[in-house]
Amino acid sequence: MQKLVWRVKIVTDLGDGAPEIDVEVARLERDELAVPETLGLSLAEGKRLVAAIQTEMVRAQAATMGERFRCCAHCGSDLPSKGYRSVTFRSLFGDVPLRVRRFANCQCRVSAGEPRSFSALTLEGGLAPELAYVTAKFAALAPFAKVVDLLAELLPVGGAVNGCTVRNRTRRVGERIARLRPEGEADPDIDAVTPAVVIGLDGGYLRSRHRRPERNFEVIAGKVLNLDGSQHRFAFARNGNSASEFANAVVSAGVRLGTPATVLCDGDSGLWKLQRQVMPEATLVLDWFHIAMRFEHALQAARGLGAETSSDYLQGHPIHELERAKWRLWHGRSSAHVLGAWRG
Numbered sequence: 001m002q003k004l005v006w007r008v009k010i011v012t013d014l015g016d017g018a019p020e021i022d023v024e025v026a027r028l029e030r031d032e033l034a035v036p037e038t039l040g041l042s043l044a045e046g047k048r049l050v051a052a053i054q055t056e057m058v059r060a061q062a063a064t065m066g067e068r069f070r071c072c073a074h075c076g077s078d079l080p081s082k083g084y085r086s087v088t089f090r091s092l093f094g095d096v097p098l099r100v101r102r103f104a105n106c107q108c109r110v111s112a113g114e115p116r117s118f119s120a121l122t123l124e125g126g127l128a129p130e131l132a133y134v135t136a137k138f139a140a141l142a143p144f145a146k147v148v149d150l151l152a153e154l155l156p157v158g159g160a161v162n163g164c165t166v167r168n169r170t171r172r173v174g175e176r177i178a179r180l181r182p183e184g185e186a187d188p189d190i191d192a193v194t195p196a197v198v199i200g201l202d203g204g205y206l207r208s209r210h211r212r213p214e215r216n217f218e219v220i221a222g223k224v225l226n227l228d229g230s231q232h233r234f235a236f237a238r239n240g241n242s243a244s245e246f247a248n249a250v251v252s253a254g255v256r257l258g259t260p261a262t263v264l265c266d267g268d269s270g271l272w273k274l275q276r277q278v279m280p281e282a283t284l285v286l287d288w289f290h291i292a293m294r295f296e297h298a299l300q301a302a303r304g305l306g307a308e309t310s311s312d313y314l315q316g317h318p319i320h321e322l323e324r325a326k327w328r329l330w331h332g333r334s335s336a337h338v339l340g341a342w343r344g
Contacts, residue, residue, distance in 0.1 A: 009023065054156075072108065080103065084100060086098070086099055136173040136174070197254075198224075198261070203270070220237075220271070263275045
């Protein structure tokens with residue numbers, strides 16, 4: 001049976017009269033008669049192909065940078081080489097080992113306190129921005145270990161062999177975002193009163209990566225909604241310094257002393273206490289979902305009262321009154337029936 005062969009080559013054109021570099025990065029073979037499983041590229045072949053292209057491109061770029069920095073851009077003199085340093089460039093399309101040329105800074109530009117050497121290619125941690133972005137994005141949606149499995153299944157990603165790697169990269173992305181601030185932005189005026197805001201608060205438990213002193217810890221997450229539709233999200237672990245963390249979060253969102261605020265939460269006593277400590281003047285609102293849950297608990301108890309009795313009153317009256325109170329509360333019709341049913 002005849003074989004069909006595809007050779008994938010990458011041609012590097014460095015310009016400036018340099019000869020083109022022709023490199024074969026893949027060789028694909030198929031039988032003349034194909035089935036759906038052999039049509040086009042397989043996942044493994046696609047991963048090998050993009051990894052090979054990535055390797056050739058990155059190495060060619062690193063070599064070009066090394067040639068570009070041979071001469072000083074100011075005086076034109078040749079720069080002394082200090083050899084090479086070995087680095088690994090980690091990307092979505094595989095890890096690429098590199099030898100990056102090092103140069104000494106030109107004497108015409110070196111002053112006291114400045115570094116005396118540099119590398120032709122600067123790699124901040126050797127991590128591609130796309131890899132950091134994709135890792136952090138999926139880590140916000142799924143457990144760290146699941147992110148490792150997903151990326152390894154679809155892409156020739158190297159270096160992320162466990163959940164701790166994903167966790168550390170996600171944390172670095174978060175720390176960098178937290179430090180970002182528009183250039184030229186003035187310091188916030190702590191005495192300025194901003195328009196009214198709505199603050200949502202909720203809590204949840206996460207598994208700790210340390211088994212001791214505790215296996216789980218609580219995280220408080222929230223969102224500040226401004227009248228113009230802008231949003232500011234925050235989260236922190238609940239501990240003895242939770243009030244300060246919450247205060248710093250709302251101040252960073254532009255909330256000041258005297259700002260009218262409405263706080264939505266699920267009725268957790270710890271969240272209510274946190275709100276009273278930081279924003280005692282804010283209006284606290286229990287969201288309807290949790291109000292309905294409390295009504296449902298009361299209705300379940302009422303149904304149980306009449307389950308084993310023949311009394312029509314116990315079987316129907318408590319349920320009717322609770323449903324009536326729930327309807328009145330939803331429609332904003334405050335009355336003694338609502339208050340009595342709620343207390344009951």
